[in-house]
Amino acid sequence: MKKKLWLFLVASLILVLAACGEKSKEDVLKSLEKNMEQMSGYKAQATMSLKTGEDAQKYxxxxxxxxKDYYRVLxxxxxxxxxxxxxxxNEDGVYxxxxxxxxxxxxxxxxPDNSSQxxxxxxxxxxxKKDQDASFTITDNYYQFETKTNYQNSKNLPYQEIYFDKKDLKPVMVKVLDKDRKPVVEVQFTSFEVDPKFSDDAFTTEKNMTSGALGIPVMAQQSDATxxxxYPESVIGNAELEEKKEVDTENGKRVVLTYKGDKSYTLIQEFYETKPTSATVPMASAGEPVNLGFTVGALSSSTLEWAQGGTEFILASDELTKEEMIEIAQSVQGTAVK
Structure with a gap:
């Protein structure tokens, strides 16, 4: 009788200790999914560092x-x-x-469902959730996962480390890693508010094309700008600069660089000294928004367009692959990920 009682007490103690122990990978994932289901939305502030050269770019x-489908990322x-x-x-599309x-x-x-963000x-x-082989680590303050990424146009950043706060499962930090598992992109969340209130026009294009949407003054005049x-640093298909044309435009200056080789392309740079007239409707694109690291561009089968400061860039080619176009665009800014 005493032996049975002792075995019962030991079994009970084991169950109590297990119940008080750390959560499993599956437990944490279920809690994360429950959080997503229950919240009506969120507001987050973060800093992002892009480490592709000697100097990191910060955002x-x-x-x-x-x-369900409203997003605004500044x-x-x-x-x-x-x-x-x-x-x-918003309900009309992606901009x-x-x-x-x-x-x-x-x-x-x-x-954002078609790639990692x-x-x-x-x-x-x-x-x-998608990576069944994701590793799981518990520290004093975080639940840490290492998962595969899903970047459609880049195979150079295959892994990421994701840190969630143990208390409330809010995101804390994300490190996007290269093939050698060295961090290239690092996102640090500084605030995360659940179930916030939004104004009726918070996700409209009209509201977000105004200067107030940025919280900073937009360009009115750039008379002091230079x-x-x-030039792109990446060389693809033995392409070399064959011709350079420079012309003045109504708002500034346009430069057309023509590269010839096994794979040829044209790079147009249009610099605005004064703010161009606003278009009445957004320009429709048959392609996809693509994150170049330093900016977001519009990528179609034969063109890649992006803006940097007061300059607009257009890369055009019928011979480059999408991956090659992205590599060239990134190397124009000296941020290509190797």
Whole structure:
């Protein structure tokens, strides 16, 4: 009788200890999914560091999400506030807005569900859910996952480390890793508010194309700005610069660089000394928004367009692959990921 009682007490103690122990990987994933289901939306503030050369580029990011498919992501480069962009998703489609240039693209796109987004909570949870081989580590303060990424146009960043707060499962930090598992992109969340209130026009293109949407003054005049032609550092298909044309335009200057080789392409740079007239409707794009690291561009089968500061870039080629176009675009800014 005493032996049975002793065995019963031991078994009970084991159950109590197990109940008081740390959560399993599956437990944490279920809790993350429950959080996503229960919240009506969120507002987040984060900083993003892009480490592709000697100097890291830093961005301030503001994320608004309202269930189910409303998103607003403000990307503000600390060194280039005039190049601030907003990625917007509402009932009409997906937009990439550059208010300083009165430039906007409209996409019929599955963004953000079609690729990893290191600053979106739902994307992080989905990446954990999809990767059955994701590693799981518990520290004093965080639940840490290492998962595969899902970047459609880049195979150079295959992994990511995701840190969630143990107390409330809010995102804390994301490190996007290269093939050698060295961090290239790092996102640090500084605030995360659940179930916020949004104004009725918070996700409209009209509201977000105004200067107030950025929280900084947009470009009115750039008389003191300077323009210098930039050249791609990546060499693809033995292409060499064959011709350079420079012309004055109504708002500034345009430079056309023609590269010839096994794979030829044209790079157009249009610099605005004065703010161009606002278009009445966004420019429709048959392609996808693509994150170049330093900015978001519009990528189609034969063109890639993006803005940086007071300059608009257009890369055009019928011979380059999408991956090659992205590599060239990134190397124009000296940020190509190798």
């Amino acid at each position: 301030n990011i503001e994320v608004w999400h309202k269930k 990307l503000n480069n600390e060194k280039d506030q005039k190049g601030s962009q907003i990625i917007l998703r 990439v807005l550059t208010p300083a240039l009165n430039k906007s693209f409209k996409f019929q796109s599955e963004w 290191p600053y979106l909570y739902g994307s992080l949870v989905n990446d954990v 323009f210098s032609v930039v």
